[in-house]
Amino acid sequence: MDPFDGSTPSDTLKRVATLLGCSPTSAGVAAYLDKHDKLSHLREQFLVPKISDLPPSDLSLVDGEQECIYLVGNSLGLQPKMARKYLEEELEKWAKTGVHGHTEGSRPWAWAENNIEELMANVVGAKPEEVALMNGLTVNLHLLMLSFYRPTAARHKILLESKAFPSDHYAVESQIRLRGFDPEKSMLLLQPRLGEETLRTADILRVIEQEGDSIAMVMLSGVQYYTGQLFDMAAITEAGQRKGCCVGFDCAHAAGNAELKLHEWGVDFACWCSYKYLNSGAGGLAGAFIHEKHKDTIKPALLGWWGHDLKTRFKMNNVLELQPGVSGFRLSNQPILLVCPLQASLEVFNQTSMQALRRKSLLLTGYLEYLSRHYFSEDPAQPDKPYVRIITPSDPQQRGCQLSLCFSIHIKKVFQELEKRGVACDMREPSVLRIAPVPLYNSFNDVHRFIQTLRTALTASIISKNGIY
């Protein structure tokens, strides 16, 4: 049987358990799924830290020689093994040939990023000419908004989430001020319904329908960093554009996580960072997308020599031959040392497809959800099970790989107990853990070990000693 055949995760787990004659929660099920996972070999292309190398590990509690339980690829992806080799090649080239490196070797620095744009475009569902690799995420968001946000007295609002990532919130706020408008009046914040954590698609579409005439730009995330909610980008794009708004997405948590079709959906612009699911290392080279329909009409507000056509760029005659579309938005020559690790990671992505990764992801995250619901309860009145509520939507179409687990207790102590035992994950105080089983390198065994370790950590934390979960 193929456990990745698209049945619901709980059906798959029960079938495997029956086959093996064990419980769906037993470690044997995880081992079986890993054995039948056609993408499991991709993990070998990454460096998974050993528990003993992680600073908070307590080696009296756990075997330090084991690989850590790394579930924080939503914050910083693991290092692709080839990153070091590529970096060494460029350092060597620099050492031996100096300035000649600009035009020589397999990765000439003067156009090194151009060689990996197609690999990047494949991951976000774009054409290579629609993608530029440059700067950092927030910088790109600003550059794109400078061109796409054209407020008028009647149409000046930007629609975003009430709890957008702080950098996006500040970027939007400052763009509104830059145009002489008042963020109090021009930032339209989408709030979940009272008592709910995530936004309903119907509510988003209704706000666009009702307020669209005053909205200049819809700028949401693709996947919400805190709740893990995957927005219906196709429907939001369609609704926004129908009302005459331009529609952009910050895909920081979506790129390399969800299956994106930026071109097909007709998204006006998008940007993303590359150090989360795209594994390029902290502060890595970010991405920008402008749909080809805008290639001759949307111009960069700020110019630099890297926006000039490569063929004549180095004639230096100060007569700008602007590249069409997003390529014209480049400002500076590219940091080759950031191109190397991104290339290493994108090559791994291109050994498979986002479609195949997503298939695995649905089962992997479904497995995490299944185990969490088995051992923990969303009912605070359940005396024998710790309280854990999953705030990420339970509909797989409305989430990527991350689940955000909300506890009834302050989470810090539990988090520390997890860290002592070799778990790397993300804590959002006061009570949320964000857990991201990444299909590129995480295994079913990782998820199984995590849940077992979480049970131990909950018991070990003082709270359980007092008998309160």
Ligand SMILES: *Cc1c(COP(=O)(O)O)cnc(C)c1O
């Ligand atoms: C990670 C993240 C950022 C970080 O911005 P940088 O410019 O890369 O520092 C911004 N926005 C969102 C939505 C993010 O998830």
